Amino acid sequence: MRLETRKLLDRAFSGTGVIAIGVMALALVVILAPIIGKGTGAFVFRSTIEHRKVMFDQWGRGTPERVEADKAPAAAARQPVYDMLAAFAAELDEMPRADRRPYKTPVRDLEKALEELFGPAPGQRTPVLIRQQYGATRWDRTKIKLGELLFTEQWDYSNPDALGVLVKTPRSEQFKETSLEPLFDYVDENIEAIMRPRLTFYWQFLFDTSKDSHIFGGIGPEVLGTLYLTLGAMIFAIPMGVIAAIYLCEYAREGRVVSFLRICISTLAGVPSIVFGLFGLAFFLNTIHISDSKSVLAGSLTLSLLILPTVIRASEEAILAVPKAYKEAALSLGAGRWHTVLTVILPAALPGILTGVVISMGRAAGETAPIIFTAAVSVGRPLLPMQTLSQPTPALPWNIYNLCTEHEAVDEIRHVQYGMVFTLVALVLLLNVFAIVMRARISKKLRG
Amino acid sequence: MLENSSTIQKRSLVMSKSTSRWRQLWAALGQGFLFSVTSLSTLTVFFIFYFIAKDAFPFFKLEGFKEFFTSTHWYPSGHPAEFGAMSIFFGTGLVTLGAVVVAVPLGVAAAVCLSDVLPFNVRQIVKPVIEILAAIPSVAYGFFALVVFAPLLQNNGGAVLSIGAWLILAPILALLVVVLSDLIADRCPDAARKVVRWGCGLALGAAALTGMILLGNHLRGIEIISGANALNVSIILGIMALPTVVSVSEDALQACGRELREGSYALGATRAETIVKTVLPASVSGILAAVILGVMRAIGETMVVWMASGNAARIPEPWFNMLQPVRTLTATIAGDMGEADHVTGSARFHVLFAMAFCLLTFSFVMNLASEAIVRRSRKKLGK
Amino acid sequence: MNAEIKMKQATRFAGQKENVLSRRAHVKAEDFSVFYGNFEAVKQVRCEFAEGLVTSMIGPSGCGKSTLLRAINRMNDLIPSCRAGGTMTFDGEDIYRKDIDVVSLRMRVGMVFQKPNVFPKSIYDNIAYGPRLQGISNRNQLDGIVESSLKQAAIWDEVKDRLNTNALGMSGGQQQRLCLARALAVKPEILLMDEPTSALDPKATAKIEDLIGQLRGQYTIIIVTHNMQQAARVSDLTAFMYEGTLVEFGETRQIFTRPQQKQTEDYITGRFG
């Protein structure tokens, strides 16, 4: 082969590697970008007057005077709409029966669309469901609802060879030459005055309990549940893992038993997480009846088994990284083995152990499969510490799954789903960044 | 003379019998405690095996083995219930295979790049990227697959496919054209060589280009019925398995040592030739172990497949059609337990444990295999 | 050879003319061997380390000096494959007997290592580590021990204002003297030093050597060194080892001026090693 070709191949080869790494970085960006971009939208967004109403009615946030001052102009801007509806009702009454008929369904549809945008009309009986008591609370939802008010959507299946096509027609066409015709232009032009959007930082999203299955409010119980589960898992996994690592590094003599134990550890590390979940169900709940139903305790125990191999390995690595000289120094001063471990080796290995612990904490926080059968429920109140022994809890990972697959209004609460994913990912990444920084500092210390 | 030792009462070197016995007792107790905690935490794996098996065997006793492993009819709620898990095994295999196809070439290329191409400080930046990729919770990947990626595939499936094909194939084909024309030219007499090289290059290039355009157009015409399908899941699982593959194979590549590489460079080999001809063969077992670990990661993953695989328990037609929904073992366990839970004790409950038992056995065997491979390669390298 | 060992002590230290014969043997090896697995790293060594004197061990790399030295406070126990044969007595007790308390042995036989190995703790805690092990927790008493040990190691003036800072922040030479002070704080009778100055610059080396001179008489000191001048400067007695055997053992000046064995002469004159 020509030298040039060989060089070209060589460059292509290096290029492939760089591209592979580029793809990896790109994948990271592509996955994180929507999560971060839309996830922050759960916290910072343009809220409408309806959001402020929810906050005031349900959580008592804001003063009555200010909310009234906020409401009054919106109500005033909405009044012409209701006036037009009233005028049209009067118009209908004067029509002959036959002319009246075709308007029946369109009017009902229109009223429903209006209700979704504005909330119930003044004077109407308060609906039972909280979600029906308010209109669109977010500006982005408002625009979608406005679209639904202005246009009707129909699927056109006339071409049998292709998939159906969505056709939009202006709703105003249904009300040509009636007193409702100007309504659509009016709403379209005055939507800002009607909904009064305002940039809001809803930080309470992190702490609020949700109302009406996540249509309103925040993710407080989920965050709390995840914290409980994670901390619980660490309470069991850290002592067990560190003790096992100490035994394997400092006490055990390399031999059959130890290599057997090591194989067990690596097998444990390879067990699929869903199998941990089944084991938790079969053992903790169905065999030893650690609690009557699913509980945070059972979930924590299951998670702790899952992260145990990680904790053991990280601690082993950290202990082995402690210079042998420390151990020799301690022993030469007359310290016993146990004392050496406690006073010299563990303190020196602590940062390394902590790094591993923090990383496995991130893992425990994000795992879903093990808690499905052992700890997680989709709706629940925040638990008191004592209740964790016997009660299940909502948790971020499970609720992410639940809200985006099984919720009855999946599209309505995209922002909540994104907010949850964002919170979970931020939590895990913060833990990992903390660990990465800490490890960099340790290696610097060991090198210099 | 020896003031120091004479003023202080000397410690006796010899322990009294009772002290020595106490010491021994304490040491034995302490060590026993450490040992029991260690074995408790490691032998958990046997607990897991036992309790999964305990609930799995009633299923085989009730329904036998044949239907489970050979039939594709999966109607656990039907009357009579049917428990043919063939298609579910197949779905698991298909998405795992897809994930391997995504993760292994990318992962090995990235590992080579990390160990042999990039300078140290760039590596320090890339490593955290891999770690973060590994740290993102699986449910977040699943969310991405379901909420972002699936609609994208569903709405612009053809375009996505053809762009993907172009991105992957175009550089490979270009390279192939250059090398082929070069090889052909090498066989010609000196005078004609240049002409032949250009001629061949142009001809082959034109052929490749038309092929690409045809393929691209064909792909663009494809409509994807549902974005939640095997392709979607395979790509996401591949990305999830990447960090494992990269870090394990990088370790394997680094374990080969500098001498091997320097020997090859000294003979005038380029970097690519050195790596392909000497480094990769020497570290092939380590890379194999990396692939196995990647496979385990993909097979054991639950949330992504549950959320974005479509969960249809049938074998796609034709079997390699990645654009159809599939169902995997993990997703079945996760999804069906909710309904089976009320009828604890029935075959419907136990069949899920039977599936878990299969998963567990598989991962155990894979794990032993990778351990054995790593150990053997270590011996070979003399470490 | 025994006759040679019990020779007259050199008169290097003014006013200390004395008879080595009168010295009691503090540590005594009789047909003492150390094995790593099947490899005999120290072969049937027979020698006596006299109380209160400085003995240096020299020999080419890998000849078993460290192994013999570490056998004296049983540091070799840490190595799983390592086992000892023959007898090694300390104060008349065979230290490899079963009922020997290794912890007390190590408290009485202090050790300073090749590389300074201070704990990543404060200077104060480093020194107080040993005394605390012995159950001393009274702050005043500890303060006293810390001060006197640091003074003994001639480092008190340099560190007295920063006793609570991390010991890793000190220079190598300071760290090594701190290690010495730490060993002294346990109030041992014997000090083992394995190439204590090989990681230090000449100035720090000189300080350590001075210290050895000052400690001579109070402690039995055994020092391994590759530095011939150092052995000649600091020690009363010198042992030359070669491939696990003790080739020659005698008064330092005699070893360096009139070696009895050909191997010793070759080594000292630099013909090998």
Ligand SMILES: Nc1ncnc2c1ncn2[C@@H]1O[C@H](COP(=O)(O)OP(=O)(O)OP(=O)(O)O)[C@@H](O)[C@H]1O
């Ligand atoms: N842990 C061990 N396992 C097996 N063999 C060992 C071990 N430590 C030392 N040895 C062997 O024992 C012999 C003596 O080693 P030792 O460390 O005592 O030599 P040394 O005289 O101190 O050398 P140096 O001057 O280089 O420190 C050497 O041949 C060495 O290879």
Ligand SMILES: [Mg+2]
């Ligand atoms: Mg040595």
